[in-house]
Amino acid sequence: MTYALWPEYSVVIGVFVTMIAVMVFNRRSIQAYWVGLATIVVSGIITIADWSSKSLPVALYGHAVTVDAFSLVVNGLVLVAAAGALMIGWNDKRYGPDFPVLVLLALLGMMVLGLANNFVVLFIGIELLSLPLYILAASRGTGESGEAGLKYLLLGAFSSGILLFGLALLYGASGTLVFTHLDPAHMILPLAGAGLALTVVGLVFKLGIVPFHMWIPDVYEGSPLPVTTYMAFGTKVGAAAILMRFLFFGFSLDAGWWGPALGYLAVLTMVVGNLLALAQKDLKRLLAYSGIANAGYLLVGISAHNMFGARALLFYLLPYGLAVLAAFAVIQFVAGERDSLSLDDLTGLAYRSPWLAAFLTVAMLSLAGIPLTGGFVGKFYLIQAALFANQPGLAIGLVVGAMVGLAAYVRPLQRAFSKAAGESSEPIRWPVAGSIVLVVAVVATIGLGVYPAPVVHIVNHSAAFYWLH
Amino acid sequence: MFLVWLMAVPLAGAIATLIAPKEVSKAIAAITSLVGLVGYAGLLFISRAGIDWAWIPQWGIRFHLVSDGLSLFLLGLSAVLFVVAVFASDAHAGRAYYFWLLVLSFSVVGLFAAVDLFVFYVFWEVLLIPVFFLLTGWSGERGKKAAMKWLIMNLVGSFFMLVGVVALAVIHNQNGGGLTFEISQLSGMSMSAGVASWLFFAFLVAFAIKAPLWPLHGWMPDAYGESPAPVTAIISGVLSKAGIYGILRVMIPIFMPQFREYQTLLLIVATAGLVYGALMALRQQDMKMVTAYGSLSHMAMMALGIFSLTSVGLLGTTFYMVAHGLMVGGLFLVLGMLENRTGTRTIQDMAGLNRSAPRLAAYFLFFVLGTLGLPGLPGFAGEYMIIQGLIASHVVFAVIAGFILIVAAWYMLRVFQAVMQGPARTTAIKDLWSRQVAWLVPLAGLVILIGIWPAGITAHAVPSLYHAMHFALGKGGVH
Numbered sequence: 001m002t003y004a005l006w007p008e009y010s011v012v013i014g015v016f017v018t019m020i021a022v023m024v025f026n027r028r029s030i031q032a033y034w035v036g037l038a039t040i041v042v043s044g045i046i047t048i049a050d051w052s053s054k055s056l057p058v059a060l061y062g063h064a065v066t067v068d069a070f071s072l073v074v075n076g077l078v079l080v081a082a083a084g085a086l087m088i089g090w091n092d093k094r095y096g097p098d099f100p101v102l103v104l105l106a107l108l109g110m111m112v113l114g115l116a117n118n119f120v121v122l123f124i125g126i127e128l129l130s131l132p133l134y135i136l137a138a139s140r141g142t143g144e145s146g147e148a149g150l151k152y153l154l155l156g157a158f159s160s161g162i163l164l165f166g167l168a169l170l171y172g173a174s175g176t177l178v179f180t181h182l183d184p185a186h187m188i189l190p191l192a193g194a195g196l197a198l199t200v201v202g203l204v205f206k207l208g209i210v211p212f213h214m215w216i217p218d219v220y221e222g223s224p225l226p227v228t229t230y231m232a233f234g235t236k237v238g239a240a241a242i243l244m245r246f247l248f249f250g251f252s253l254d255a256g257w258w259g260p261a262l263g264y265l266a267v268l269t270m271v272v273g274n275l276l277a278l279a280q281k282d283l284k285r286l287l288a289y290s291g292i293a294n295a296g297y298l299l300v301g302i303s304a305h306n307m308f309g310a311r312a313l314l315f316y317l318l319p320y321g322l323a324v325l326a327a328f329a330v331i332q333f334v335a336g337e338r339d340s341l342s343l344d345d346l347t348g349l350a351y352r353s354p355w356l357a358a359f360l361t362v363a364m365l366s367l368a369g370i371p372l373t374g375g376f377v378g379k380f381y382l383i384q385a386a387l388f389a390n391q392p393g394l395a396i397g398l399v400v401g402a403m404v405g406l407a408a409y410v411r412p413l414q415r416a417f418s419k420a421a422g423e424s425s426e427p428i429r430w431p432v433a434g435s436i437v438l439v440v441a442v443v444a445t446i447g448l449g450v451y452p453a454p455v456v457h458i459v460n461h462s463a464a465f466y467w468l469h
Numbered sequence: 470m471f472l473v474w475l476m477a478v479p480l481a482g483a484i485a486t487l488i489a490p491k492e493v494s495k496a497i498a499a500i501t502s503l504v505g506l507v508g509y510a511g512l513l514f515i516s517r518a519g520i521d522w523a524w525i526p527q528w529g530i531r532f533h534l535v536s537d538g539l540s541l542f543l544l545g546l547s548a549v550l551f552v553v554a555v556f557a558s559d560a561h562a563g564r565a566y567y568f569w570l571l572v573l574s575f576s577v578v579g580l581f582a583a584v585d586l587f588v589f590y591v592f593w594e595v596l597l598i599p600v601f602f603l604l605t606g607w608s609g610e611r612g613k614k615a616a617m618k619w620l621i622m623n624l625v626g627s628f629f630m631l632v633g634v635v636a637l638a639v640i641h642n643q644n645g646g647g648l649t650f651e652i653s654q655l656s657g658m659s660m661s662a663g664v665a666s667w668l669f670f671a672f673l674v675a676f677a678i679k680a681p682l683w684p685l686h687g688w689m690p691d692a693y694g695e696s697p698a699p700v701t702a703i704i705s706g707v708l709s710k711a712g713i714y715g716i717l718r719v720m721i722p723i724f725m726p727q728f729r730e731y732q733t734l735l736l737i738v739a740t741a742g743l744v745y746g747a748l749m750a751l752r753q754q755d756m757k758m759v760t761a762y763g764s765l766s767h768m769a770m771m772a773l774g775i776f777s778l779t780s781v782g783l784l785g786t787t788f789y790m791v792a793h794g795l796m797v798g799g800l801f802l803v804l805g806m807l808e809n810r811t812g813t814r815t816i817q818d819m820a821g822l823n824r825s826a827p828r829l830a831a832y833f834l835f836f837v838l839g840t841l842g843l844p845g846l847p848g849f850a851g852e853y854m855i856i857q858g859l860i861a862s863h864v865v866f867a868v869i870a871g872f873i874l875i876v877a878a879w880y881m882l883r884v885f886q887a888v889m890q891g892p893a894r895t896t897a898i899k900d901l902w903s904r905q906v907a908w909l910v911p912l913a914g915l916v917i918l919i920g921i922w923p924a925g926i927t928a929h930a931v932p933s934l935y936h937a938m939h940f941a942l943g944k945g946g947v948h
């Protein structure tokens with residue numbers, strides 16, 4: 001039985017119900033959070049039901065959207081991201097009543113990006129993803145949060161403009177809006193080249209690839225913590241998914257146009273992102289630069305342009321996202337009422353709360369790519385992809401980036417495991433919902449590192465693009 | 470299956486230390502490591518125990534562990550040294566210390582038993598983490614720097630090795646052999662010479678950093694100097710052998726043509742390390758650093774045995790790894806006890822301690838004589854075989870190595886003489902407690918046993934070495 005678009009429809013319904021819940025229960029209400037979570041669960045169940053259906057892949061609305069195993073995996077990932085963000089920010093008085101509604105709306109955008117097969121749907125997805133996040137980033141209203149929202153809005157609008165211009169040029173050059181109908185052999189070349197370049201720039205801007213990464217640290221630092229988590233995980237999934245759809249479905253035969261360029265960008269991003277992470281004193285900024293570097297790892301999968309690349313990218317998103325969830329949950333717990341956490345605030349964490357220190361260790365080691373964590377398996381898969389594509393440069397760039405990154409990730413750990421100078425601070429509160437996210441993320445990270453075979457099986461099935469080799 | 474239990478024991482112990490109260494951490498670690506030792510003794514009676522499970526079938530990765538002649542005695546070395554290290558540790562070191570020590574023990578078993586390159590790499594890298602925390606948590610600000618250096622240097626090496634690991638499998642796949650990480654299948658694979666040379670050095674650098682071999686020993690002085698004695702004993706006794714073991718296990722079967730091609734270069738570099746370590750050891754005023762640089766020199770000796778590319782040289786290295794591990798581990802522990810009692814490591818600050826602590830002096834002398842290669846103790850047999858191998862391949866290096874053996878006697882005895890003999894200038898110290906003697910006696914007994922009966926190890930190691938060099942022999946590798 002196919003429920004094709006019902007994961008998305010259920011989110012649409014969920015958005016309205018949540019809005020109504022906010023209105024009925026007057027301003028801030030726990031009910032809206034429950035409705036939001038229920039929506040995510042329902043959508044997840046339908047996604048799983050879709051997975052086992054025989055009638056996929058299916059193209060709907062004149063090839064505007066394609067529901068296939070790939071889009072379902074993307075669905076699953078962004079649902080995890082949304083659930084994580086929602087639960088880390090569960091019923092937090094600091095965020096407005098619109099928090100669950102906006103999380104769901106952005107979720108819808110991410111899901112749309114996973115199944116878009118058409119320029120218009122692509123653009124709708126990008127905007128549906130971005131607009132709620134602009135508001136969420138600014139949801140603390142004043143000060144840094146407002147600044148982050150404004151920066152995000154201005155730069156996001158700028159990149160949307162570039163993207164739209166690129167899409168328009170491509171349409172002009174090819175005469176079709178559908179990715180799979182693009183035939184580069186019959187395009188007006190300069191127009192198509194410019195269009196492709198601008199579109200890719202617009203998309204990697206969302207992904208946060210160097211040199212289009214400038215907005216990320218400020219926005220991540222200023223946004224409320226659950227929102228940062230959401231951006232670090234969900235946005236990356238959405239942007240990576242649409243980039244892959246667009247390039248692999250639309251321009252697969254002309255990988256020479258974009259492959260090398262993205263390869264260089266990937267290496268640049270991995271190295272620069274990790275180098276800058278090394279210099280950070282604020283934990284959120286550190287993770288922001290880590291997010292940039294990880295976007296570079298994702299780009300390795302795209303520029304490898306083979307079946308392994310697509311699968312490796314899809315696989316890598318999960319351990320990366322889980323590590324992000326765990327790390328941000330720990331920051332949220334330790335920061336308490338504050339909005340950010342410096343590296344020095346971590347000093348002595350192992351003595352204040354050994355478990356939090358242990359969980360942070362797992363998250364950081366996974367980001368660094370140490371074996372027996374999911375991050376290692378992900379990087380291993382990406383290296384395989386790069387070498388199968390006969391691009392050893394990408395693999396070496398990846399490990400050089402990982403080396404630099406490692407130094408960045410162990411610095412907070414060293415702080416956490418050294419004794420604090422005197423005063424013992426107040427005990428750390430463990431909010432229930434956030435704790436669930438943290439424990440699940442940490443257990444899954446280790447599980448993914450110890451026995452990744454089932455997940456490898458799923459991504460291998462979902463990214464089985466037969467025209468790649 | 471037996472090997473899995475051998476790995477599960479320290480892991481279970483590690484988890485138990487987290488749950489149990491702080492006071493019993495040491496007891497748990499002691500029991501765990503003793504059970505591990507008994508289990509290992511059982512392993513001696515099973516020939517070629519092993520397991521072979523599918524781990525990530527999509528990538529041809531199998532959880533394949535084997536205890537053969539190469540790994541069997543290194544497993545034993547680690548089992549013994551972990552017991553000794555736990556007993557020598559401070560009872561108040563805390564739960565995390567024993568937790569990391571047991572995690573280290575777990576990953577070492579995995580590393581030495583792995584014959585799948587992926588599994589090997591996983592444990593290779595995992596063991597960096599416990600050592601990092603052991604260095605960072607139980608020493609001062611300089612210890613943090615040492616930990617950082619250890620981690621970064623080792624990971625720089627092993628990340629390049631990771632590319633090498635994947636590249637080998639990918640090349641094997643492109644040759645039509647399918648995706649596999651099994652070392653025995655990757656051996657003797659045809660590769661273009663250029664690629665093979667790159668991969669050869671990617672692996673060699675990773676192993677040389679871990680050993681450490683000159684000139685990649687940058688992390689060593691800090692890590693050895695800053696770590697507590699039991700941790701130093703483990704690093705120098707067990708982990709340093711992992712580097713040499715990696716060359717034997719992974720590189721010899723796969724890269725024999727490259728070894729032949731670069732043999733002279735490798736011999737020169739290893740000899741330089743041999744001389745450098747010995748000369749540095751002569752200059753040190755800190756008795757722990759004398760041993761550390763002496764150990765660096767001895768690691769170069771093991772490398773020479775391999776680079777001689779003769780079967781007797783390889784055999785000598787296999788044997789010398791175990792012998793050196795036991796002796797240098799014991800020596801570092803004795804030095805640690807000495808440091809505890811005197812509060813210093815500088816040679817000039819001590820003299821004539823054998824009057825107040827005769828038993829400590831006796832054990833000190835025993836391990837000093839062992840490391841400098843006194844006949845009758847195992848170091849001699851190992852060095853003898855290595856030099857025999859060098860004579861067969863390049864006699865000039867054998868001459869230099871023989872000369873350095875004399876220097877080794879000089880720098881080791883210099884320490885002993887200055888610290889233990891002469892007029893008793895320093896205040897008297899307490900002699901060994903009977904509890905400490907209790908674990909030093911078996912260690913010394915074991916050293917004597919393999920010293921007078923090296924065939925106990927070599928007879929087992931020979932078939933495995935020939936197995937490892939099977940393809941190499943086919944290509945006219947070793948004589």
